[in-house]
Amino acid sequence: MGDWSTFGELAARQDAQLGRLLTAAARSPFYARRGVPADRAGLADYPMTTKADLRAAYPFGLLAVDRRELATYHESSGSSGVPTASYYTADDWLDLAERYARKHVGIFPADTFLVRTPYALMITGHLAHAAARSRGATVVPADNRSLAMPYAKVLRLLQDLGVTLTWSLPTDTLLWAAAAELAGRRPGKDFPHLRALFVGGEPLSPARRDRIAAIWDAPVVEEYGATETGSLAGECPHGRLHLWADRALFEVHDPVTGRIGRDGRGQLVVTPLYREAMPLLRYAIEDDVEITYADCPCGWVLPAIRVLGRAHTGTLGLTQTDVEQLVFALPAEYGVMFWRARTEGAGLRIEIEVAPRYRQAATRELREAVGAAFGIDVSVRAATLVPAASLTGEPEVMKPRALFGAGDNWDKALNYY
Missing domain, CATH: 3.30.70.1350 (Cation efflux protein, cytoplasmic domain)
Known part of the structure; x- marks a missing residue:
C-alpha cells in the first residue's frame, strides 16, 4: 500500500501535504476567523472542529473555493435537526473514489455492484457509485431509502443480475437473508455469483461479521468513514481495519482525561489532507475508537483502528x-x-x-x-x-398521473410514491 515502508516515511508524506492543506484552510471563512496554524506543531495545539461548528457554519461557512468549482453538495444523516453540510470539487472526488476503491478483493469491470446505501444527500451511495465506475464495474443503484426498492426487489436483482459485489449496512445483509428465507431461497446457495459484501455505516463486531459471512458464504469487507470525510479506513486481507493515514492525520481524544495522542482508546479526531472545497482541521467525529500502531501480516504500513460505536450505553460503560x-x-x-x-x-x-x-x-x-x-x-x-410483512411487501409506486379512464381508481392521482 503506497511507496513508504516505515511510519516515519508515512509521517514525512503527511507533512509534505499538510502545508497545502493549511493554505487551503486559510481561504475558508470559518478558519480565516479562527486563524490557521503554520505547521504540524501548531496544529497539535489548535482547537478541534466540532459538529456544532459545522452546524453553525451551515451552509457555506467552510467553503474554501468559488461556488462554481463545486461538484456535489451533501448533508449528514444526523438526528439533531440542524444539518451539517459537506461539499466537494471534482478533484476532491478523485481522492474520495480512490480511497473507497482500496478493497483487497478488488473492484473490476466484470463486476456487477449493487449499491444499497442512501443516495439522497448523504455521501455513501454516491461514493460507492463513483468508486465502482472508476474501476469499470456496472453499478445497480439500489437506494435503501426508497419505497421503490423493497427487500423483495433487492433479492430479485441479486439473483437475476448475477450481482457480484454489494455495499450496505451490515444489518441490511441480515435483512436480505431473512427475506430470502421467507421467499424460500437459501442465502449461501442461491446467489452463486456473489463474491463479497462491502459493509459500513455502523459498528460491526467480529462475531456478527463471521455470522454474515457464514450466512452468505462470502467474505465481509468492512469500510469506515463519514459524509464529512469520505472513506477513512478499509480492511486488509487479514481482517484488520487500517486508517488511510497517507490521506489524513488521525488522533485519539479522551474526553474524560483530555488526553490527545496518536493511539489508544477514545474519540476519533481527523484532519483530511486532500480537501479543496471544505478543509477540516482536527475534526472531532465523536466515534469511540481504538487505534494501534503495529506491524500487520498484510504489510500495509498504516495504523489499525477498531470502531467501537458513537455513544456509551447510559452509565454502564458499554458500547x-x-x-x-x-x-x-x-x-x-x-x-x-x-x-x-x-x-x-x-x-x-x-x-x-x-x-x-x-x-x-x-x-x-x-x-x-x-x-x-x-x-x-x-x-x-x-x-x-x-415483521415478516416488512421483508416481503412490495408497496405500490406510481408516477404522477392526472388523466384516468372510467374504471380506474383516480383516488391515487396524488399518491406519487
Missing part, C-alpha cells in the same frame, strides 16, 4: 460492539440475527429475535454471558423485531 459480540456468539442454529438493548437503572434489557424452539436456551445463555462479562443485571426476552 454496542461489546453487547453485539455476545449476542452473535450464540450458536448459529438459534437463528438470532436481530437484537436491541437499553439501560434500565443499573441493568440492561435485551430483546432478541430467535427461532421459537430455541427461545429458552438463547435467552438464558445470553443473560448469563452478558451478566458474567460486565457484572450487571440483565433481562433477556424473545420478541419479533422485524
